[in-house]
Amino acid sequence: MTRLESRATVGVLGGGQLGRMLGAAGLPLGVACRFLDPAPGAPAAAVGPVHVGALDDILAARRAMGDAPVVTYEWEGVPAATATALAADALVFPGANALDVSQDRLAEKQCFERLGIEVAPHRESDTRAVLDAALRELGTPAILKTRRGGYDGKGQVRITSPAVVDAAWEAIGGPDLILEQFVDFTRELSVIAVRGRDGEIRTWPLIENHHRDGILRVSIAPAPHLTRELQAEADDLAAKVLSELDYVGVLTIELFATAQGLVANEMAPRVHNSGHWTIEGATTSQFENHLRAILGWPLGECGARGSSAMVNVIGAWPDRAGVLAVAGAHWHDYEKSSRRGRKLGHITVTAPDDATRDERLAAVLVHSRDDG
Numbered sequence: 001m002t003r004l005e006s007r008a009t010v011g012v013l014g015g016g017q018l019g020r021m022l023g024a025a026g027l028p029l030g031v032a033c034r035f036l037d038p039a040p041g042a043p044a045a046a047v048g049p050v051h052v053g054a055l056d057d058i059l060a061a062r063r064a065m066g067d068a069p070v071v072t073y074e075w076e077g078v079p080a081a082t083a084t085a086l087a088a089d090a091l092v093f094p095g096a097n098a099l100d101v102s103q104d105r106l107a108e109k110q111c112f113e114r115l116g117i118e119v120a121p122h123r124e125s126d127t128r129a130v131l132d133a134a135l136r137e138l139g140t141p142a143i144l145k146t147r148r149g150g151y152d153g154k155g156q157v158r159i160t161s162p163a164v165v166d167a168a169w170e171a172i173g174g175p176d177l178i179l180e181q182f183v184d185f186t187r188e189l190s191v192i193a194v195r196g197r198d199g200e201i202r203t204w205p206l207i208e209n210h211h212r213d214g215i216l217r218v219s220i221a222p223a224p225h226l227t228r229e230l231q232a233e234a235d236d237l238a239a240k241v242l243s244e245l246d247y248v249g250v251l252t253i254e255l256f257a258t259a260q261g262l263v264a265n266e267m268a269p270r271v272h273n274s275g276h277w278t279i280e281g282a283t284t285s286q287f288e289n290h291l292r293a294i295l296g297w298p299l300g301e302c303g304a305r306g307s308s309a310m311v312n313v314i315g316a317w318p319d320r321a322g323v324l325a326v327a328g329a330h331w332h333d334y335e336k337s338s339r340r341g342r343k344l345g346h347i348t349v350t351a352p353d354d355a356t357r358d359e360r361l362a363a364v365l366v367h368s369r370d371d372g
């Protein structure tokens with residue numbers, strides 16, 4: 001193998017922080033990433049060339065990807081048409097079918113149900129009359145969500161009682177909605193898994209996620225009190241989805257833990273915020289394994305190295321010296337300008353055991369200045 005043959009180029013649709021961390025994971029592997037992003041100065045610019053253009057602009061996408069033999073994406077909002085068009089000249093992983101399913105909450109739920117995976121009872125809702133009928137069937141509390149385009153809690157309203165239906169309809173009413181019964185969960189988890197081109201599947205330990213106002217704040221991995229049975233349930237569920245979609249790359253499924261077992265909320269066909277801890281906290285990070293998978297290279301071990309927690313930096317930075325003085329703390333700056341509610345970076349703490357992780361996490365949180 002010559003030096004040049006040992007290297008690879010990957011085109012990435014989207015150049016945000018996920019693209020930046022994919023690119024950074026590629027550097028030691030000899031993988032050069034190139035990006036398409038609508039915003040000038042996107043975070044990925046630090047790790048590879050970013051072509052500025054819209055993600056639905058197929059000519060711009062072709063120019064940005066150049067002659068990269070493999071193309072992937074770091075945002076599930078990428079139009080499936082762009083992925084399909086690029087597939088004429090390159091291998092696109094995950095395939096456009098993963099975008100089709102994950103961009104529509106209804107299609108996503110139907111996919112889970114087809115595979116025998118529990119989801120919240122739900123109804124399509126596109127007029128006020130249909131919503132009223134759905135509410136009579138499902139009862140309150142419920143959550144009304146837009147089928148497409150919602151993220152970080154946007155595009156959804158809680159309907160805590162019939163009295164607030166008017167306000168909910170006022171806020172997001174219109175076509176293409178889905179009403180979900182409120183799941184009585186004990187905690188929120190996510191499972192991140194990777195499937196290689198040869199169909200091999202590996203799963204990282206389950207992650208416990210803490211949200212506020214619909215935005216992920218803290219992830220803990222492995223999830224506290226993780227049993228073999230719970231991990232096996234998650235592994236099995238992830239493997240079913242990966243195989244069903246003939247998926248290549250990293251996939252994340254957000255889950256509710258309930259007394260009756262795991263309930264799937266949604267999937268992201270990409271590396272995920274709840275998996276950032278894997279950079280320092282796992283034998284192989286989600287970013288490295290995503291690259292390995294899409295390039296057809298052997299997958300790395302997904303085991304945890306001790307215990308980790310990840311804290312998102314939202315809107316405002318904590319005191320750097322204070323955070324870095326905490327043992328096991330790792331600082332990640334996405335080099336984005338500060339804006340209220342914006343994810344600017346994250347901090348991971350690693351520790352040999354759960355008790356030490358909790359102490360270190362508490363020491364980091366003292367400095368948090370989250371404004372979101």
Ligand code: AMP
Nearest residue numbers: 120143153180181182183211214265266
């Ligand atoms: P989502 O955009 O679907 O990930 O929802 C954002 C957050 O809202 C989730 O992480 C949950 O905390 C909450 N949530 C969403 N759907 C439900 C549901 N059906 N039942 C209870 N909580 C939910």
